Amino acid sequence: MTTLRLILGDQLHQDISSLKGCDKENDIIFMCEVWEEATYVQHHKKKIAFLFSAMRHFSRELKEAGFQVRYTQLDDEDNAGSFKGEIERVVKERGIKNIIVTEAGEYRVLQDMQSWGEAFGVDVDIRANDHFLCTHEDFKNWAEDRNELRMEYFYREMRKKYNILLTDEGKPVGGEWNYDSENRKTPKGALDIPDTYHAQTDDITSDVLKLVGAKFKDHFGDLEPFHFAVTRDQALYALDKFVSERLNNFGDYQDAMVQGEPWMYHSHLSFYINCGLLTPMECIEKAQAAYYDKTAPLNAVEGFIRQILGWREYIRGIYWMKMPGYEAENFLDATRKLPSFYWDANTQMNCLKQCVSETKENAYAHHIQRLMVLGNFALIAGLSPEEVNEWFLIVYADAYEWVEMPNVTGMILYADGGVLASKPYASSGAYINKMSDYCKGCKYKVTKKNGPEACPFNYLYWDFIDRNEDKLKGNHRMRMMYSTLKRMGDEKLDAVRADTKRFFNAIDKGDVV
Ligand SMILES: Cc1cc2nc3c(=O)[nH]c(=O)nc-3n(C[C@H](O)[C@H](O)[C@H](O)COP(=O)(O)OP(=O)(O)OC[C@H]3O[C@@H](n4cnc5c(N)ncnc54)[C@H](O)[C@@H]3O)c2cc1C
Ligand code: SF4
Missing domain, CATH: 1.25.40.80 (Serine Threonine Protein Phosphatase 5, Tetratricopeptide repeat)
Incomplete structure (x- = not known):
């Protein structure tokens, strides 16, 4: 009896649980590039190219290791466009009665998997992903x-x-x-x-870059230069290079x-x-x-x-x-739309300009840029968790909902009311100035608290504290902030509120802030 063993794009390891006990003569390993997954949000072009190239290289390695591999490319004529459609096609063609798969990393895909048994009249064995270290x-x-x-x-x-x-x-x-x-x-x-690791582009990656360049023109981000590792050997080399350098x-x-x-x-x-x-x-x-x-x-x-x-x-x-439900959390009732500079880097705030530009170029920003610049602004400006989650899921080549969402909803936006963080990671421009050299190249003055020249992080921070007093003042780790707010006096607080209003009006009018 032939068993279909499905490998998803984030399960590219020969030791994955879905391959355990594989009968190389009879079982079919199935991998597919599907339109639905590549576009359910408009992923960064580099992220799509990285995963398609890594998947194609992995399927080649499996074939070399003697597995029977069936691989559907995105531009194959009869590609059904979704996991479900693709699996149904193979199940019917090959009279499959058993599917083995490692559990999906994301709730949405796991739910889909759980429906396959009934939908196709087959047994579906969903195995734990033992690459994670905590079950x-x-x-x-x-x-x-x-x-x-x-x-x-x-x-x-x-x-x-x-x-x-x-x-x-x-x-x-x-x-x-x-x-x-x-x-x-x-x-x-x-x-x-x-310098970071730079892999050579081979024929497989070249084909993928052409495909992504043609099919995903409207997606965010620069496709090239492309230098991610796309094979296990290259990734191991990148690991050794990190450890030694x-x-x-x-x-x-x-x-x-x-x-x-x-x-x-x-x-x-x-x-x-x-x-x-x-x-x-x-x-x-x-x-x-x-x-x-x-x-x-x-x-x-x-x-x-x-x-x-x-x-x-x-x-x-x-x-x-x-999950489910985490995606809808919004403890601070934040509703502001994501400003356009998160996409085009067209802002005079140098820290945000640098972090967005680098994200666009590399599909990467390091943790502190994500947390203390991009995330901190999203928090203190009261951006909608839904929009911020979507942005972080789109722009980074390492983004999958299971890791992106708790970092955004819990860590940067405090939208879960403190499940993950004991207090909001909010800060004024002083922290960014301490940990970076961004402020010296900025139009705004980090030392100024108010007025058109002042660093927006400075007044947005206090407006955030003021605006969310009802929800945050009970948090003992916020006590010092609220004592300072109380001592601030009406005049200073009015200036904070006026600056914040002016700043948001300018964004709403489409001015470059
Ligand atoms: C708002 C926000 C969104 C994020 N979104 C993602 C995401 O979509 N995907 C993702 O992998 N990481 C995400 N992170 C966590 C972290 O920023 C990245 O893992 C890290 O920047 C990746 O770069 P690195 O490999 O150079 O990490 P390093 O700084 O070298 O850290 C080593 C490794 O530790 C792990 N790690 C570190 N911090 C975290 C964390 N907070 N959560 C999970 N793993 C962590 C990663 O596997 C990383 O490769 C996010 C963080 C924030 C604040
Ligand atoms: S002055 Fe403010 S806006 Fe400008 S780089 Fe520094 S923290 Fe960012």
Whole structure:
């Protein structure tokens, strides 16, 4: 009996659960590029090219390894356009009675999968994705009966579970669980930042670039230059390059932003981990080995491992715990439309101009740009969670709903009312000025609090605090902000409100702000 084994575009690893026990003689491995997935939001052109090229390379590797692979390209004449349509076609053609698939990363696709059995009259075996390090069950058990779901405690459990950076006595290496306080160096003077990994374009990638250039002209972002890794070997090389060249400084400059340096000392591995080319555990183990080999310091290694073993798994746990319904959360009742400069970078606020331009060019921005510039503005300007979620899902090559949504709804917008963050990540221009060199090239003055020359982050911040007093003043971590607001006096508060009104009026009129 022939079994159909479906591989999705974010499951590109030969060790994936849907391939376990595969009968190479009889089973069909099925992969398809479908219009519905490529356009359900208008993904960045680079993101589509990356995934199609990685999928085509992976299907070639499977064939070379002796699997029977059937692959539908986007421009194949009889492409049905959706997963469901494509699977139905193969099931009918080949008289399939069994489908095996690894669970989808996104709620929407998992629901679709759960309907296939009845729709096609076949058995569908949906297997857990064991590339993640915390199962749904384990996250639920951890979260149950806790008042607060803080990442830090989850992360400690994960360190213990996998015996990462622990002494023989089970204590954290170096004595502390977390070295974040050492990871906030401000970027002073010239930094010697190695270039990120650049893969050569081969025939497969060339064909994909032509296809995406022709079919997705209206989508956001620059298609070229294109230099992402698209095979497992290339992704492993990118990982080694990160560990040997950048990990050393990863911790120190984790929160720093420098104009003209989009990649900083970050790893640029999220694209590869999220689509299966790399496993999270191999990234963790290589970083841990660098610490024991004394080629990278503890603050860098612990910081990097925390992002993957802690944040990434925790974010996924929150997504599945809160879905469905998380997509509709809007605790602060934020309704403002996304300003056009999120698409064209046409703004005089230099920090936003740089971060949007780099996003457009690279389909990448590092965490602190996403959090403290793009996200912070969205929060303090009261942008609609629906619009902000859609933007973040479109523009980054590593974006999938399971990881994008908790970062946006929970981390940057506080739209879940504090499930993920203990207080809103709101800040004025002073933080951006401390952690970047953006302000010196800006038309606005970061030191000015009010008036047309003042940095908009400064008055928007206080307007945000004022506007949301009813919802936030009960939060003990916001107590200091509300005491300062009380001491501000009517005159200053009126100036904040007037500046905010002027700023929003200008955006609404279509002026460049
Ligand atoms: C508003 C917002 C939206 C985001 N959207 C995404 C997204 O769509 N996809 C995505 O993978 N990450 C997202 N992140 C998390 C983080 O910004 C990216 O994972 C990171 O910038 C990727 O670059 P890097 O590989 O160089 O990461 P590094 O800084 O080198 O970190 C190492 C790895 O840790 C993991 N990681 C770090 N922080 C997080 C986090 N908060 N959540 C999940 N994983 C994390 C990633 O796998 C990353 O590759 C978002 C963060 C914010 C604030
Ligand atoms: S002055 Fe304000 S708007 Fe300009 S770069 Fe600095 S933080 Fe951004």
